[in-house]
Amino acid sequence: MTSTDKSDAAADTLQGGPRRGRVRSGRRGVPLPLLVPALIGLAFLLLPLVALLVRAPWSTLPEQLTSTEVWQALRLSLVCATAATAVSLVIGVPLAWLLARTDFPGRGFVRALVTLPLVLPPVVGGVALLFALGRNGVVGQWLDSWFGITLPFTTAGVVVAESFVAMPFLVISVEGTLRAADPRYEEAAATLGASRFTAFRRVTLPLIAPGIAAGAVLAWARALGEFGATITFAGNFPGRTQTMPLAVYLALQNNPEAAIALSLVLLAVSIAVLAGLRDRWMTAS
Amino acid sequence: MTRSARRTRRTLQVAGAGAAALLALSACSSSDSDSGSTKSDSSASASSSPKLSGNVTVFAAASLQESFTTLQKEFEKQHPGTTVTFSFGGSDSLAAGITGGAPADVFASASPKTMKIVTDKKDNATEPVTFVRNQLEIATLPGNPDKVSSLKDLTKSGLKVVLCDKTVPCGAAAQKALDASKLKLTPASYEEDVKSALNKVVLKEADAAVVYRTDVKAAGNKVEGVDFPESADAINDYPIALLKNSKNPEVAKAFIALVQSAEGQKVLSEAGFLKP
Numbered sequence: 058m059t060s061t062d063k064s065d066a067a068a069d070t071l072q073g074g075p076r077r078g079r080v081r082s083g084r085r086g087v088p089l090p091l092l093v094p095a096l097i098g099l100a101f102l103l104l105p106l107v108a109l110l111v112r113a114p115w116s117t118l119p120e121q122l123t124s125t126e127v128w129q130a131l132r133l134s135l136v137c138a139t140a141a142t143a144v145s146l147v148i149g150v151p152l153a154w155l156l157a158r159t160d161f162p163g164r165g166f167v168r169a170l171v172t173l174p175l176v177l178p179p180v181v182g183g184v185a186l187l188f189a190l191g192r193n194g195v196v197g198q199w200l201d202s203w204f205g206i207t208l209p210f211t212t213a214g215v216v217v218a219e220s221f222v223a224m225p226f227l228v229i230s231v232e233g234t235l236r237a238a239d240p241r242y243e244e245a246a247a248t249l250g251a252s253r254f255t256a257f258r259r260v261t262l263p264l265i266a267p268g269i270a271a272g273a274v275l276a277w278a279r280a281l282g283e284f285g286a287t288i289t290f291a292g293n294f295p296g297r298t299q300t301m302p303l304a305v306y307l308a309l310q311n312n313p314e315a316a317i318a319l320s321l322v323l324l325a326v327s328i329a330v331l332a333g334l335r336d337r338w339m340t341a342s
Numbered sequence: 343m344t345r346s347a348r349r350t351r352r353t354l355q356v357a358g359a360g361a362a363a364l365l366a367l368s369a370c371s372s373s374d375s376d377s378g379s380t381k382s383d384s385s386a387s388a389s390s391s392p393k394l395s396g397n398v399t400v401f402a403a404a405s406l407q408e409s410f411t412t413l414q415k416e417f418e419k420q421h422p423g424t425t426v427t428f429s430f431g432g433s434d435s436l437a438a439g440i441t442g443g444a445p446a447d448v449f450a451s452a453s454p455k456t457m458k459i460v461t462d463k464k465d466n467a468t469e470p471v472t473f474v475r476n477q478l479e480i481a482t483l484p485g486n487p488d489k490v491s492s493l494k495d496l497t498k499s500g501l502k503v504v505l506c507d508k509t510v511p512c513g514a515a516a517q518k519a520l521d522a523s524k525l526k527l528t529p530a531s532y533e534e535d536v537k538s539a540l541n542k543v544v545l546k547e548a549d550a551a552v553v554y555r556t557d558v559k560a561a562g563n564k565v566e567g568v569d570f571p572e573s574a575d576a577i578n579d580y581p582i583a584l585l586k587n588s589k590n591p592e593v594a595k596a597f598i599a600l601v602q603s604a605e606g607q608k609v610l611s612e613a614g615f616l617k618p
Binding site: 187191192193209210288291292293294295298306307309310313 | 435502529533
């Protein structure tokens with residue numbers, strides 16, 4: 058039901074048909090106490106981005122952006138964010154299914170735990186990861202002595218840190234879609250003899266694919282911007298663990314122009330993600 | 343009736359407390375001016391000039407954390423009514439913060455180079471003065487299990503070494519020492535300030551770090567320090583200056599005076615700093 062409502066609304070906005078009249082009549086009645094703070098809010102959100110564009114060293118930008126450090130950091134960022142998204146998909150979607158489709162005691166509590174990294178300061182997440190998976194960590198010491206795997210200071214460590222921070226976005230998004238999806242399709246599949254896993258694979262997954270895609274893009278964007286957990290858990294070494302946000306932060310200290318150039322690249326990537334997400338949402342509904 | 347009685351009692355209490363504080367204050371300042379020649383300088387300004395009050399914000403290099411926190415307590419005891427707040431961090435990011443307009447009264451950096459970022463923008467109100475110097479040391483795990491005894495040992499393969507980022511004074515100094523001895527070291531990470539480099543060894547994530555002697559001392563038995571002769575080539579001067587945007591220059595000056603006084607220098611040299 059809800060999904061058809063949404064698609065109607067989206068179609069209306071797309072065509073700009075019956076809605077436009079309503080919006081116009083609404084605008085006349087916008088009360089000043091709402092309009093003024095709203096405009097201040099909009100300016101507040103846009104101003105920093107405008108400042109970034111105003112202060113950008115446009116003349117030296119090409120050479121700033123073609124330096125090897127920038128490409129190294131950008132490539133590492135893209136690779137790690139994509140890997141973190143893949144990890145989140147593989148373990149996050151089943152987790153979302155578990156939270157949405159099964160009933161077990163303490164589910165609300167588990168759900169709260171899953172979303173904890175959403176609100177946890179990322180640096181705290183990084184410290185927690187060190188104590189868990191560091192060379193001397195609760196689990197990490199066994200990884201080290203049994204398999205010789207140490208995660209801190211490695212690219213894999215960056216992926217772990219980013220997954221930790223980004224996965225909740227995917228889980229929440231997919232869980233929401235699952236809850237909105239009609240369970241009767243799965244029930245119908247079950248009556249036709251499909252096992253629960255088959256029903257998940259053949260019926261549920263295609264049904265919630267748009268939600269998974271949206272969640273994956275959100276998680277990817279979050280992973281791309283991840284700073285605190287990464288620098289705390291994986292350290293900072295160019296080409297190995299220095300992602301774009303780390304490069305921006307450290308460049309700001311001695312070379313602000315490079316920092317602005319790097320920020321512009323991240324801004325461009327973010328806008329591209331938003332545009333992509335918008336397309337996804339359109340086609341989804 | 344009862345209320346007014348209670349009020350008088352409260353006023354009396356307040357007055358009593360105030361008088362006691364005044365007594366303590368005068369006792370404190372008189373005993374101060376009696377002892378020591380340099381010390382009377384800083385406290386004389388406190389007793390002669392109008393009473394200092396208010397808050398000052400000191401931006402200080404991460405390596406100064408322990409000694410400056412000790413001096414803060416001392417300062418607030420000497421000048422009741424004042425508070426000192428700190429922002430500790432990598433000198434380069436602090437300098438960037440100051441030139442970016444961060445509200446700070448005093449900047450104590452770990453290298454003349456990072457101080458120059460501030461003086462170049464003319465954000466200082468007084469000329470920077472070197473108040474201590476600091477020497478590098480290798481921090482290893484307790485007991486030195488990897489038997490690190492020289493800077494060269496750090497280049498052994500399989501050893502996880504962390505350095506400060508080259509933009510931070512401790513990283514620049516480490517690079518200078520490495521270059522002087524023609525050593526090539528590929529660290530596991532370039533950390534954003536000296537404390538996070540040290541912490542990687544404290545947490546046993548790294549086997550060794552090149553940090554300041556003062557940091558090794560501050561970490562106690564969590565790390566073991568190894569001296570290396572090349573560190574003599576890379577001794578950092580720590581300059582301190584009053585900043586232009588200071589909202590409370592009198593208190594800020596008094597704090598700088600305390601840092602430079604015999605008393606302040608004693609605290610700093612106990613922490614392992616060298617005399618300027």
